[in-house]
Amino acid sequence: MTQAVRRPRYWREIAILLVAKLLALTCLYFLFFGPSHRPLADSAAVSAHILGASHP
Amino acid sequence: MDIEILSRLQFAITALYHFLFVPLTLGLSILLGIMETVYVMTGRAIWRDMTKFWGALFGINFAMGVATGITMEFQFGMNWAYYSHYVGDVFGAPLAIEGMMAFFLEATFVGLFFFGWNRMSKVAHLTVTWALGIATNLSALWILIANGWMQFPAGARFNADTMRMEVSNFMEVLFNPVAQAKFVHTVSAGYVVGSVFVLAISAYYLLRQRHVELARRSMTVAASFGLASALSVVVLGDESGYTAGLNQKMKIAAIEAMWNTEPAPASFTVFGIPDLKTHTTNYEVKVPWVLGLIATRTADTPVPGINNLVEVAKQRIKNGIVAYDALAKLKADRGNAALRKTLDAHVDDLGYALLLKRFRPDVQNATQAQIDAAANSTIPNVPALFWSFRFMVGLGFYFIALFALAFYLSAKRRLDTHRVFLRVCLWTLPLPWIAAELGWVVAEYGRQPWVIEGVLPTALGVSSTAPGNVLFSLLGFLIFYSSLLVADIFLMTKYIRLGPDGTLGHAVAAPFARVPAE
Numbered sequence: 001m002t003q004a005v006r007r008p009r010y011w012r013e014i015a016i017l018l019v020a021k022l023l024a025l026t027c028l029y030f031l032f033f034g035p036s037h038r039p040l041a042d043s044a045a046v047s048a049h050i051l052g053a054s055h056p
Numbered sequence: 057m058d059i060e061i062l063s064r065l066q067f068a069i070t071a072l073y074h075f076l077f078v079p080l081t082l083g084l085s086i087l088l089g090i091m092e093t094v095y096v097m098t099g100r101a102i103w104r105d106m107t108k109f110w111g112a113l114f115g116i117n118f119a120m121g122v123a124t125g126i127t128m129e130f131q132f133g134m135n136w137a138y139y140s141h142y143v144g145d146v147f148g149a150p151l152a153i154e155g156m157m158a159f160f161l162e163a164t165f166v167g168l169f170f171f172g173w174n175r176m177s178k179v180a181h182l183t184v185t186w187a188l189g190i191a192t193n194l195s196a197l198w199i200l201i202a203n204g205w206m207q208f209p210a211g212a213r214f215n216a217d218t219m220r221m222e223v224s225n226f227m228e229v230l231f232n233p234v235a236q237a238k239f240v241h242t243v244s245a246g247y248v249v250g251s252v253f254v255l256a257i258s259a260y261y262l263l264r265q266r267h268v269e270l271a272r273r274s275m276t277v278a279a280s281f282g283l284a285s286a287l288s289v290v291v292l293g294d295e296s297g298y299t300a301g302l303n304q305k306m307k308i309a310a311i312e313a314m315w316n317t318e319p320a321p322a323s324f325t326v327f328g329i330p331d332l333k334t335h336t337t338n339y340e341v342k343v344p345w346v347l348g349l350i351a352t353r354t355a356d357t358p359v360p361g362i363n364n365l366v367e368v369a370k371q372r373i374k375n376g377i378v379a380y381d382a383l384a385k386l387k388a389d390r391g392n393a394a395l396r397k398t399l400d401a402h403v404d405d406l407g408y409a410l411l412l413k414r415f416r417p418d419v420q421n422a423t424q425a426q427i428d429a430a431a432n433s434t435i436p437n438v439p440a441l442f443w444s445f446r447f448m449v450g451l452g453f454y455f456i457a458l459f460a461l462a463f464y465l466s467a468k469r470r471l472d473t474h475r476v477f478l479r480v481c482l483w484t485l486p487l488p489w490i491a492a493e494l495g496w497v498v499a500e501y502g503r504q505p506w507v508i509e510g511v512l513p514t515a516l517g518v519s520s521t522a523p524g525n526v527l528f529s530l531l532g533f534l535i536f537y538s539s540l541l542v543a544d545i546f547l548m549t550k551y552i553r554l555g556p557d558g559t560l561g562h563a564v565a566a567p568f569a570r571v572p573a574e
Contacts, residue, residue, distance in 0.1 A: 033130070039137040041137035041141040043141075043217075043219045045138075046141050049138055052417055
């Protein structure tokens with residue numbers, strides 16, 4: 001009986017934890033790692049960085 | 057503070073913090089394998105309880121290590137975007153394999169280790185424990201292959217079209233002698249950290265006459281494994297010094313505060329006060345021949361001094377300017393074979409020309425004074441390296457003496473009667489971490505001003521982002537990591553104080569009690 005009561009509670013706690021983690025990761029992504037935060041570093045950008053803006 | 061200093065500070069803080077957990081994980085993983093092997097061979101339950109107790113402390117440390125390691129992977133992309141593009145083709149592969157080793161292989165065996173005790177046979181669980189140790193060490197191997205390439209960039213060449221270093225020979229990257237020497241030296245240092253940890257905590261129990269049987273056996277294992285590891289650290293550190301002597305001559309000269317080339321074989325400076333202004337070392341105490349034999353393994357090869365290496369750097373900067381000029385012109389005239397040939401002939405010195413970017417944007421027009429300044433910038437922080445190295449080596453020899461004495465007392469079955477020795481063991485607890493961190497300082501701070509030795513100056517690897525972003529995330533890391541440190545110390549102290557009985561939830565088995573055969 002105790003086991004049967006416990007199991008749904010565990011599943012609920014695991015589900016809440018997973019959702020909380022997903023929300024935290026989504027927030028982190030948009031706050032720090034989204035496309036707007038990514039510095040451009042392709043061949044042209046590195047050329048300009050090393051050789052100067054006139055050498056893309 | 058500018059973006060370069062902030063990015064370096066952030067990486068240094070996170071790496072040094074992460075490296076508090078890594079060596080203990082490396083050391084404890086092998087010690088767990090040894091303890092469980094004795095359990096399987098003898099069937100005595102006390103060895104199973106020892107494995108479980110030290111395994112619980114390993115688990116806390118492992119979780120902290122993973123949490124603190126992830127952030128560094130993100131820093132490559134966010135703070136070091138130009139670095140990631142410039143060397144990502146070479147650096148990315150071992151870094152990715154390391155991630156997979158740590159998060160898939162290692163983490164899987166960690167799960168099996170903790171939850172498999174009553175679900176697997178003794179031999180199957182022992183296999184899992186050793187697999188955990190091997191996976192942990194393999195993870196270290198791959199990150200040190202990546203790091204070794206930063207010290208000695210073998211097996212790669214510069215591609216002018218993609219503006220990055222690309223792998224030309226993966227086997228040279230894999231079997232990079234610097235990486236191999238660093239790997240064995242670093243994991244041995246980790247074994248010393250693990251052994252001192254077990255030795256110190258066991259000494260704490262013996263001093264309080266708690267868990268005596270478990271503590272005595274743990275100390276015996278730690279003493280013998282620690283002695284072998286401490287000896288290995290010194291021998292393999294010598295190998296690491298030899299490879300640095302071949303490939304990072306400036307680092308060796310800075311560690312020795314050796315300003316001018318001495319007649320071979322060079323002497324080793326035990327003590328001295330390096331003076332950066334006059335390029336001299338005051339109050340030197342020297343041991344003849346030692347440095348020459350360590351760095352060159354010959355009696356007739358000189359070890360170049362800092363001033364002489366600066367002169368070499370000036371010539372390489374001038375060669376690099378030719379390569380830089382050819383590269384800049386090649387960007388406007390991609391089909392020009394003569395320019396490509398000129399670039400290929402001088403490309404090995406291209407990185408030296410990039411040192412001039414700190415002094416002027418149009419490298420081709422650098423004055424002699426700017427070339428001199430760029431050449432002088434190849435000198436790392438001599439006093440920091442000089443003293444970090446000496447404290448590290450001094451601690452290395454201290455560990456050999458400590459483990460040798462512990463081994464002797466253990467063989468004579470007199471470990472728990474020497475209370476002074478037990479106190480010394482307990483107070484030694486923080487020292488292997490200090491030695492490991494100093495080793496990291498020597499290796500990485502000694503690489504400056506390069507992020508990739510001779511290829512890419514650190515300043516050019518940093519992303520063009522706002523310093524405020526890096527400062528904000530740096531403060532975030534400081535808060536987050538400080539919280540983790542408090543949690544780690546709290547958990548470790550709690551379970552050490554609880555002892556094996558409290559941690560395992562039952563009394564530790566009697567010394568000669570056997571677990572029934574399955």
